[in-house]
Amino acid sequence: MTADVSIERIVHPDILSCAPDTPLSVAAQRMVAARCSSILVEDKGTIIGIWTEHDVLALDASDPKTFLAPISEHMTSPVKTIPITAGLGEAALRFREEKVRHFLAVDDAGACKGIVTQTDIVLNQGIEYYLSLREVHAVLNRRVPLVASHLSLGEAVHTMRDARTDAIVVVYPDGSHGILTERDVMRLVGASQPGANVGELASRPLITVAVNASLYHARTEFTERHIRHLGVTGADGELLGLVTFSDILASIEHDYVHQLRETLKEREHSLALSMQHQRLATKVFESTLEGIIVTNAQRIIESVNPAFTQITGYKAHEVIGQTPAMLSSGRHDATFYQKMFDELAANGHWQGEIWNRRRNGEVYPEWLTINTVRNDEGQIVNYVGVFADITKRKAAEEQMQFLAYHDGLTGLPNRGLFLDRLHHAVSHAHRNHTIVAVMFIDVDNFKPINDTLGHHIGDQLLQTVAQRLVASVREADTVARLGGDEFTIILESIADPGDVPLVAQKIVDTVSQPMRIDGHDITTTVSVGLSLYPIDSEHAEDLIRHADMAMYMSKKGGRNHYRFFTADMKQLVAERPVAT
Template sequence: MTADVTIERIVHPDILSCAPDTPLSVAAQRMVAARCSSILVMDKGAIVGIWTEHDVLALDASDPSTFLAPISKHMTSPVKTIHVATGLGEAALRFREEKVRHFLAVDDTGACKGIVTQTDIVLNQGIEYYLSLREVNAVLNRRVPLVASHLSLGEAVHTMRDSRTDAIVVVYPDGSHGILTERDVMRLVGANKPSTNVGELASRPLITVAVNASLYHARSEFTARHIRHLGVTGTDGELLGLVTFSDILASIEHDYVHQLRETLKDREHSLALSLQHQRLATKVFESTLEGIVVTNAQRIIESVNPAFTQITGYKAHEVIGQTPAMLSSGRHDATFYQKMFDELAVNGHWQGEIWNRRRSGEVYPEWLTINTVRNEEGEIVNYVGVFADITKRKAAEEQMQFLAYHDGLTGLPNRGLFLDRLHHAVSHAHRNHTIVAVMFIDVDNFKPINDTLGHHIGDQLLQTVAQRLVASVREADTVARLGGDEFTIILESIADAGDVPLVAQKIVDTVSQPMRIDGHDITTTVSVGLSLYPIDSEHAEDLIRHADMAMYMSKKGGRNNYRFFTADMKQLVSERPVAA
């Protein structure tokens, strides 16, 4: 968040206006056509009022004459103003304290310079990194009214006023959902059709995001689709509520605005406004948890904050006078940096994930935002980079990805990854005319050990068995845990089927070696069933079932042994449920 940037650079200079006697329906038509959320009312060249999308909810939508009333009867007057030299931080405070969405920006003479909105302010405070760390669930509104599609517009507007919300969800007879917003009501006012029911007016279908999606993803949906409301669904697809663009902005901004307000209150009696901004900027620079690096136009480092030192390990005197290239990890090529500089030149800012190197030599990921700073002549005088170390977040993402395909206890591939690798192994064997062996392994007498000595001992036993299985096969083979005390193994690229019994016997012998766990001497064995591709089947699922049947026969035959699948086993185990 940049404390010394003023609102002048984000003001919208092209304003929409109308005369005081303009009918509301005409004003609404112009707002819809211009995709504008407000219209200024001007009388003899002077701005006398403002009418916004939010004001439309105050109308009696059931009375056709309401839409023909002059805008002067429903406008807000006078229009609240803000000086174009106001900093973004102070502007954010004023929006929150005065509870408005629009300010008229004026200069020293009081001349109108344009309109600035609350959304404009927040979008220029660098919130993208924070959005990527939080989920939609954090700002979910579960108390959104649901109305039937046959409801009249007047009743719908009444519901929106009573619930103090700018949108309601419309439920259609087929169970689908739509959404009716202030902007939709504005569109109907412009069309002068007060009798229309909400089912005809609502936007349909309701665009949704998952409740566990990131706020950054939701913000991207808002921007890409030019909407301000999204439905939120649970894991089962059920509609849980709504999330709005303003909900996201308010949530992320809250802590920042609170800190800024307290800082300004402490100093407002002793400092001039300009000094307040200067000291606040210094405080933010020094105390923020994000690293900040400021360079000149030639990209020579001029200053860094304490968080820069904490993250990179470099002290200020070690980097001042150098270029940020000294932090390069070597993972990005010249094309990557050229695209970065090109975007900076065109847009004045760049943001994204980048890998840099600490003073210790460790390479780490960071989320970096770079902004250009220009003087009054439009010349670049500085580049300001703000970055956060996202090592922990990346590690958490990698861990989640690992757990999605691996067993949490042993770290072995789980059922999903095992099946994927088996299909791949069968395809490879088909092309190369080789053999694939599938082993289904069950730990003998595991339940008595687990029940007698406890689950803690049982878990360690399974971990030891897993280690012994991995040690008994080649690195290219796959050992997986399907659950409980069941393991599977894929032996790939076998040229001679005669080699498989040797591996199976090695597994039986290795697992049966005594083990000592938490002071207990434990000896366990395994029963192994085997099936071969393409001898027993050419389909992965059949190979698993056949190996499971063979394992059952091995266990039935006395355990601590292995059996190959034979066709007559299907009859012998026909009454036993077979694992997939």
Template sequence: MGERIGDLDKGPITVLKWRSGETMAISYVSPNIIQYGYTAEDLVQEKIRFSSIVHPDDFESVQKNRLQFMLSDQTYLQQEYRIQTASGQVRWVHSLSVIREKNNSVYYWEEYLVDITERTNMESPVKETEEMYRSIVEGTFVGIYIIQNGLFAYVNGQMAEIFGYKQEEMLFKAVREIVLPEDYELVAENIRRRIEGEIESIQYQFRGVKKDKTVIYIKVLGSKILYKGSPAVIGTLIDITESKRNDEQLRMAAKVFESTIEGVVVTDVEGKIQWVNPAFSKITGYSKEEALGKNPRILKSERHDDEFYRDMWRDIKITGQWQGEIWNRRKNGETYPEWLTISAIRDEEGKTVQYVSVFNDITERFQREERIKYQAYHDALTGLPNRSLLRDRLSMALTHAHRSGKMIAIMMLDLDRFKRINDTLGHPVGDTLLQMVAKRLTNSIRNGDTVSRLGGDEFAIILEDIGSVENVIKVAQKILRRMETPVQIKSHDLHISTSIGISLYPTDGQDADSLLKFADTAMYQAKQEGRNQYRLYTPKMNDKALQRLTMENELRKALEREEFLVYYQPKLDLCSGKVIGAEALVRWQHPRLGFLSPSEFIPLAEETGLIKPIGDFVLWAACKQNKDWQDKGLKGICISVNLSAVQFQQKNLLQKVTHCLTEVGLNPAYLELEITESSAIQNPQMTIKTLKEFKKLGIQLSIDDFGTGYSSLGLLNQLPLDTLKIDKSFIRDITSDKDSQAIVSAIIAMSHNLGIKLVAEGVETKDQMFYLKEHHCDQIQGYLISPPIAAEQFEKFLQPDYHIMTYTWTVG
């Protein structure tokens, strides 16, 4: 005992040995009592009584606690009280009293004093700061956690609620238990990278598993901290499965918001900033002092109009929150994108008293997406548009030409004998040559035209708004002349030439695939006839017959080779502004001819009867895809599948469709069958009978291309239809042609009188959309919303929090 006290005498702890019977007396005091201006001898010899050192205001409670301590079975007592130094100062001490021996009614105990004056003086502002943080946490709905050694060392109430647990149930639970097994490797790797210091923080998504085994989608943001002296991961997460978040009271220490990379702003109801965290200053450039008392309008970028902000605050007032992407401006004037969540904080009476905004800078993600987008649509070597972008621009050019009546020219170019140069002088020289050719081609056309590199030494050019064929020939001749000038690369004078094939819209073809194919055919003709020249496409009858025979043979093999793809074109509800359905459309990924549109093979498939197996493929693929989307937890929508006239005449059509729905497990309400108006009127009685049988199953029914088949009103009244689709030929000129307007208005009125919804096809402009909404059309479909796209791309329309930002304000 003496050795232990001797060790303590050397440290900051003051030791007192007491004997307590009828009275209390000190038998030993450590020398470091001198820090308070007293000597050990003074206290042991009772020249100064210890009771006189205790602050008068604390003396009664100290003595009371000691008495209760002696009368209880406790072995130790902790308390804090003030003592007065010899110079009159007041110091706070933390006291630990420990019973060492008890002899009848006499107690021998030791008291250890630690000076806590500095800590006590600091507690007041710290508590105030913690109260501020706590009020912020109570106003947000974000889950907060600390992970250490693969376990949850801390979770807040909202975190536990997200996963369906009580807060105490999640403490020390393994992270693995709340993560879908397929995603655990991702989560574990991101935790490891932060713990080991590879990255400071990270934001990502994973699929979580609730206590009831429900799978949810989680967005998580976290960074590394030291927690109780060891590395840990601290962060926030939100459940993004639901579109709305419940306001929850959260409790979290100040460390969370000091460490998070998300900016946090607290304002009063008048919009004055009351508090910001360090991340706010880092992102915006405004210090805390500069921001306090200001309105968040100091960050306004002027990229959004007044209606955007009116809609935002309308949502906040109605639902209590808003979240979305917004552009703001830093202090230095730079604009940047951020993901922002604003929540209203209400008191017990439901009155809004504050607003909390949480945001993070998504500039890097935005730039990364732009880079990826650029790389996806541009050739890495020359910087020219690639094949994908060429097709997009050609589609747009065809749409414009169809409206304006202007001509379009497609040029396919191939360098003559390029392979010989590449093989002889090497790929670096070949690459440099291709870059110089790209510049010559770009300099040979107008700014509005397009030069594209398709791959290798093959290029393509789109010439728009062509006045005559002669103008196209002049461009071709200019290119041939520019190619005659030798190219000097590394002391080599290279003489090059090119062969050019030309196809024209509308004389040679009506769609992009045909025009590209015909230009390619003309280019090979130019090569065969001696190179260094151009040729205009001139089709021949025997060539078409041969092509038809070849196409038929390849069409028969296409299903076996799995060359058909199903694309989906969304349908937009004009009332809600949301995607509520899609039309399944078949495409052919031809191994030799590339991506073929239905117009190039569907007529042939109908003539040969191959449309039946192709139609069966589309039906099964669309139903299975829709069920897969639903199984993923995505929004349920109705998928439309077209039935050709040949398919509709099949006697076993009902059995085929029933078998498909049963095998796939899809609710019939999520399938819509479309037949053309011309198919419906071929055999009216059979049509009525067949459609009624489908209707009994709960399948949705639609008439496609309405207005082109001359069906009678009496027939329409007998058909159990859900939808009519106005043919796009009436929509094309709806904003300018009075006849089209009259027809469309009549169809809308008729369909509504019959209780049938109306879908307008081929909507390509906002003016068309505005007109249709004004005249109470129910739904629209067309390139204004989206072209037909692959299933993976279409999934974005089904996400719970997805909005068609460009259009919601016009149709909402």
């Protein structure tokens, strides 16, 4: 890794700018001609805003009038700035944390000195050795939207905006691929071409690299071809996803953190680090995204890094001289901290999840690693804590846990959770001598609606049906989606069997009410089949099969109705395969 030079050496001093009343199409033409990813908006010598390739996704690409609007209506203001003296490591951290691609570099007086981009950071970090050791698959993004070549530009931009991505892969009828990026959309805005489809507008063919290629090779492709996206293919030529300049930047940060940990291990054995290691430790200390806190043997804070301030909100002068106890959330008792100190004393390190409090009072989870640093006599002279805010990770874990048991479209319990609850309901009813009703519900004529109006309308219809089903039963009951247009309901703890047909009719009536979706007035109905525990069966799987058969008979009898399972349906159950 190179020494942490300032961004002054890589900043672009020639700034592309325009007046506030400049039409977007004219601004786009100038950006394309200058091969520039941003344009600054200047009014009477003052920079008041910035418009970038990413901002073009916010436009209504289907309306040519949009391109004639003044840039002042669509610019981002104020412009984010960074000191011209900032190091590359600090800049990399700012780009990552603030999720932007451009900073306006300013001097101590606030005067504009140029533009620095995320791409500049990747090209000037001096980490070729690290990139050569890492392969593309380590940073591969497999969740890139794929769209058909006949899609309109407006729909494509909408897809990119919803997916929060700067590129989409275009699939052609012959199976080949192209790519549409923010830069392509910018070029089309400048040319005022909103009507064409993405197949005509995308760059084709999609330039690719192998999934086992090195990141150094990928970066070389980026720089030599002047592109920011590469397709990634597997051994069989299948397109697996995309890799971008941003992925390279994330990889650089990963290597910084790894090198920091190695350096801290060496400090445990010796305080006499070489000057090279000291410079590296300082660079990583300042640039890593993980917070670092160093205390003396008495646990008095001696130093913290910029990421500490980013995560906790406390500046260095506010915590130096204090103890880490000032960060305590109050969620852990004295026993928790005593075990931590005992393990530190016995093993020289501690690692685990801990809840702390930010300066604004917000309590958050972090993953904390503490190491002791000893001198040549074996005495503890420092404690070094390295921590990461895991709020997003925990939220993602909770979301993954939710999706494992719920339908992604409607948020209802899925088949697995439905079966688990049904088994529980049957066991509970057996112990308490109560009745359980199982409903199998199918949306009538869903396929014609879905095929005629489109899948997005069909999806919203299913979501509306799900909401109406939930509103028709008690909070303690279970409404689930098995898949497609099939729903199931468990009614537990039924005291009066006569209440079941009332609920069934309520569902039929509620769902059949007209609904308006994206300008379409739609009326749909449902066919409902019911089975009862223990009248029809004492086994959960049989209750589902019987309810499904009853639903089939309801649909066969004219739809928009409910039917209870009867014994004479059993032969039909045996002849017709159903989901269980």
